[in-house]
Amino acid sequence: MNAPAYNFAYLDEQTKRMIRRAILKAIAIPGYQVPFASREMPMPYGWGTGGVQVTAAILGPQDVLKVIDQGSDDTTNAISIRKFFAKTAGVATTTATDEATVIQTRHRIPETSLHANQVLVYQVPIPEPLRFLEPRETETRRMHALAEYGLMHVKLYEDIARFGHIATAYAYPVKVNARYVMDPSPTPKFDNPKMDNCPALQLFGAGREKRIYAIPPYTQVVSLDFEDHPFEPYRFNAPCALCAAENSYLDEIVTDDKGGRMFVCSDTDYCEGRQAAGHHGSLSAAPYKEKAQEASNG
Amino acid sequence: MADQNLVENDEPLLVAKSLSKSFGRIAACRDASFSLYPGEVLAIVGESGSGKSTLLQMLSGQLAASSGHVSYRMRDGITRDLATLGEAERRFLFRTDWGFVHQDPAQGLRMAVSAGANVGERLMAVGWNHYGRIRDTASDWLTRVEIDTARIDDTPRTYSGGMRQRLQIARNLVTEPRLVFMDEPTGGLDVSVQARLLDLLRSLVAELHLAVVIVTHDLAVARLLSHRVMVMKGGRVIETGLTDQVLDDPREPYTQLLVSSILPP
Numbered sequence: 071m072n073a074p075a076y077n078f079a080y081l082d083e084q085t086k087r088m089i090r091r092a093i094l095k096a097i098a099i100p101g102y103q104v105p106f107a108s109r110e111m112p113m114p115y116g117w118g119t120g121g122v123q124v125t126a127a128i129l130g131p132q133d134v135l136k137v138i139d140q141g142s143d144d145t146t147n148a149i150s151i152r153k154f155f156a157k158t159a160g161v162a163t164t165t166a167t168d169e170a171t172v173i174q175t176r177h178r179i180p181e182t183s184l185h186a187n188q189v190l191v192y193q194v195p196i197p198e199p200l201r202f203l204e205p206r207e208t209e210t211r212r213m214h215a216l217a218e219y220g221l222m223h224v225k226l227y228e229d230i231a232r233f234g235h236i237a238t239a240y241a242y243p244v245k246v247n248a249r250y251v252m253d254p255s256p257t258p259k260f261d262n263p264k265m266d267n268c269p270a271l272q273l274f275g276a277g278r279e280k281r282i283y284a285i286p287p288y289t290q291v292v293s294l295d296f297e298d299h300p301f302e303p304y305r306f307n308a309p310c311a312l313c314a315a316e317n318s319y320l321d322e323i324v325t326d327d328k329g330g331r332m333f334v335c336s337d338t339d340y341c342e343g344r345q346a347a348g349h350h351g352s353l354s355a356a357p358y359k360e361k362a363q364e365a366s367n368g
Numbered sequence: 369m370a371d372q373n374l375v376e377n378d379e380p381l382l383v384a385k386s387l388s389k390s391f392g393r394i395a396a397c398r399d400a401s402f403s404l405y406p407g408e409v410l411a412i413v414g415e416s417g418s419g420k421s422t423l424l425q426m427l428s429g430q431l432a433a434s435s436g437h438v439s440y441r442m443r444d445g446i447t448r449d450l451a452t453l454g455e456a457e458r459r460f461l462f463r464t465d466w467g468f469v470h471q472d473p474a475q476g477l478r479m480a481v482s483a484g485a486n487v488g489e490r491l492m493a494v495g496w497n498h499y500g501r502i503r504d505t506a507s508d509w510l511t512r513v514e515i516d517t518a519r520i521d522d523t524p525r526t527y528s529g530g531m532r533q534r535l536q537i538a539r540n541l542v543t544e545p546r547l548v549f550m551d552e553p554t555g556g557l558d559v560s561v562q563a564r565l566l567d568l569l570r571s572l573v574a575e576l577h578l579a580v581v582i583v584t585h586d587l588a589v590a591r592l593l594s595h596r597v598m599v600m601k602g603g604r605v606i607e608t609g610l611t612d613q614v615l616d617d618p619r620e621p622y623t624q625l626l627v628s629s630i631l632p633p
Contacts, residue, residue, distance in 0.1 A: 203478075216456045220493025224478070227485045227492065230499055231521045296499040 079126040079159040085109055089127035089282070093273060096284035101250030102214070103197050108280040112154075117147060118176055119277025121193035122154070125174045128189060128273070129155065134162045136170035141178035141319065141336030148176075165339050177240075179261040181318045181340040184270035186287060192255045194276035197283060199243045199253040219251045222294055230299055239304055245292045246285055259293065260303040260319045266291040308333040311353040313344035379441060381406050381547055381579050382427065387436035389422050396422040398603045399436070406546065409573060409580040411594035411611065413587060413626070419603040420583045421551060427581060428468060428549045429458050440547075463490050467540030467548035471555045473532035476539070477524045483510065483535055484520040490543045509538040513568060530561035534568065541572065550582040554589055566592050587630055591615055599623045 077083065085107075092106035111119040129135065135155050139148040143165040151174060152163045164170050167182040174191040184190060200210040203221045213221065222243050229237045242259035246252045254265060255274060265272065265285060272285040285291060295301040306320045311332040318340055320333040332353055335341035345354060380403035387400045397419040404410055412420045425431035427438055429450045441447045443465060450458065462468070470476040477486050487506040488496070496502050507517045513534040524532050533553060540548060553569070554562040570593055573580055584590055590597050590611060597614045599607040599622070607620045618624045 203481075212455075216459060218459065218493065220489055223492040223497070224481055224485045224489050227488055227499065227502065228481050231482050231484055231503075297497050298500050 076158045078131070079129045079155065079161075080111075081109065081123065081126045085123075086127040089123055092282045093124065093127065093284065096273070096282050097271070097286050099250075100286055100289050101246030101252040101283060103281040103283045105280055106282050108277045111277065113150070115278040116195060118151060118174070118193035120275030120279075120282070121174050121176070121191050121277075122151060122275075123277060124191045124273050124275035124282060125151075125155065125172060126159075128191075129159050129161060129172060131159070131161065133171045134164050134169055136164050136167065136173045136339075137175075138173065138178060138180065138337075138339075139176045140321075141180075142338045144338065166343075167339055177256050177258075178319070178336060179257060179264045181315075181335070181337040182343075183264075184268060186269040188270040190268075190270050190272045192257075192272065192274045194253070194255040194274045194279070194281070196241075197253055197274065197276040197279050197281040199241075199251050214250060217249065219245075219294075222251050223296070226294060226296065226299075230296070236295065236299055236301070242301075243294050245294060247289050248292075251294070252283060252285075258304070258319055259301070260305055262291070262293045262301070263303060306333050309351060310335045310341060310344075311351045313341045313349045313354065314351040315341070315344055315349070379447075380404060381408075381441050382581070383437075383439045383447070384427060385437045385439075387423065387426050387433050387438065389419075389426055389431065389434050395603050397426065397600075400598075400600075400605050401436075402598065402605075402608065404547075404579050404581065406579050407577045408596065409578075409582065409594040410596050410598065411590035412581065412583045412598045412600060413585065413590050414600035415585060415626075418600040420585075420600055422603075423600070424549055424551055424581060424583045428466065429453070429462070443546075463493050464543045465545050465547065467537075467545045469533075469536055469540055469548065469550040469553045471552040473524065473529070473536045476536045477532065479525050480523060482521045482523055483515065483527070486524065486535060487539050487542050490539065494543065505542065509542050510535075512572070513538040514564075528561075529557055530565060533557065533565055537569070537572070541576065541578075544576065545578070547579045547581070550580060550584075552584055552586075553582065554584070554586065562589075569593060587615060587627065599626065 088107055092104045096104045109123060111122050113119060137148045137152040139145040142148060155161055156163050167180040171187060172189050176193045198210055200213060200221060203225055204210050226236050240256045240258050241253050242262055244252055244254055244262060254262060267288055269287050271287050274283045293301040306322060308320065309316050310318060310320060312334050315335055318335045318337060321336045323332050323334060325332055382404040384400055384402050387397060389397045400423055412423060414420050426433045438450045439447050440450055484503055484506040487509050488502040491502050491505060507520055510517050510520055515531055515534055524535055527535060554565055557565065566589060582593060594611050597611045598605050601622050607614060607623050615627055618627050
């Protein structure tokens with residue numbers, strides 16, 4: 071009765087084989103978008119169907135899986151994908167970046183630096199960096215083939231002309247291995263430098279768009295910019311309110327309707343790790359502070 | 369230096385040899401041959417369906433000829449057959465040494481990005497990577513085509529027809545091409561705007577020593593801009609010669625008809 075209803079990691083072996091071939095090609099041509107026969111997955115498009123297929127294709131029984139969504143291990147998307155693979159592949163799961171061998175991510179790269187035995191799988195909504203500049207896919211493919219990337223700078227020019235600085239804050243275009251211009255998926259540009267010369271393998275899966283691309287370990291990844299307007303990662307100028315980290319990417323959380331807000335690390339595992347190590351932010355001892363206040367008031 | 373210029377001007381820039389194009393049974397263009405020299409303006413005139421646009425597309429490498437050759441003298445001085453150029457080379461030529469002014473500016477411009485970026489695009493495509501310099505060059509060109517530089521950050525959508533056409537010209541000339549193709553550049557503009565545009569084109573052509581192939585059905589445009597005229601009818605070149613000569617003393621009956629159909633001023 072309890073015979074597994076699914077093949078290991080949900081997808082059948084022929085499909086995984088097809089996806090692995092696409093992944094191998096993608097690794098061989100860093101930054102190049104390889105078409106693949108994307109399958110319907112038991113989740114809606116936009117929820118990581120591409121990332122899930124890539125993860126399913128590379129997952130082995132010994133792997134330890136971590137799934138993050140906007141840096142967080144405990145949002146709906148992250149939990150459901152983690153449960154999905156725990157159920158269909160029976161792999162161990164973790165929230166600790168260090169322990170994971172496969173990390174599927176949506177919109178963030180973990181703060182803890184990755185090591186050589188890890189694979190980072192990105193969920194990609196729109197793989198084509200030139201999409202909103204040149205609507206014809208036939209033309210963008212030709213532009214990639216001929217490395218005609220002047221148009222990408224037109225977008226950055228427009229940003230500066232309109233806002234005085236490069237206002238693109240996420241999905242900031244990068245050039246991989248001095249050849250292909252690539253959309254790093256909607257990660258904040260704060261994370262762009264982490265992609266450069268990264269020891270871990272980075273795989274990108276776009277399910278609806280049926281594309282897979284990759285950055286092999288230790289590959290040069292350069293964010294595009296102008297000489298007089300160089301690339302700058304953006305970060306709120308505040309320490310994390312829970313762990314006082316000064317160098318992590320922050321989420322802004324609105325706490326009331328009077329303009330109150332707090333900034334906390336978007337990477338929950340990193341923040342929790344720091345708190346466990348004894349770092350305290352301005353709001354981390356809030357319950358005790360309240361009690362202290364009550365005591366002094368009473 | 370002067371001698372070298374002389375030699376350069378002595379050799380044709382663009383040579384067409386018995387160009388023909390047929391679409392199935394329809395021969396759109398038959399056996400067109402000519403040479404274009406640096407700084408020379410050639411007008412191709414004729415009625416709709418006479419094969420003008422087909423010829424222009426073949427000359428600019430956008431359409432493969434059924435027979436015949438087009439060769440172009442590259443910046444390094446070597447004349448090459450366009451058909452033997454790779455796609456990358458052809459596209460590079462198209463956005464550096466050539467310009468193409470469309471009748472409808474929406475075809476030649478990016479309507480959703482600002483005028484500055486429209487002019488700067490070619491510069492960025494050839495590797496300019498300094499925002500300040502790109503912007504200075506763009507605003508310089510806007511001044512040259514008589515567009516108020518205060519409108520550099522507006523998109524061409526907000527421009528009038530005449531301004532769009534002038535912007536398109538600036539966008540094409542920014543890389544200092546040696547050869548510009550124009551397909552009815554004054555079509556759809558009212559008469560006073562046309563006159564201003566023609567005036568501008570004439571001074572730019574002289575100033576930059578441009579070679580131009582201009583397709584038009586408007587003989588007044590041909591008379592104002594061009595040095596030489598080619599008259600086409602039914603896909604054939606029926607008469608060619610100096611502009612004044614052809615327009616003042618037409619030899620072919622069709623050219624006579626064309627010239628006489630202009631309303632006297």
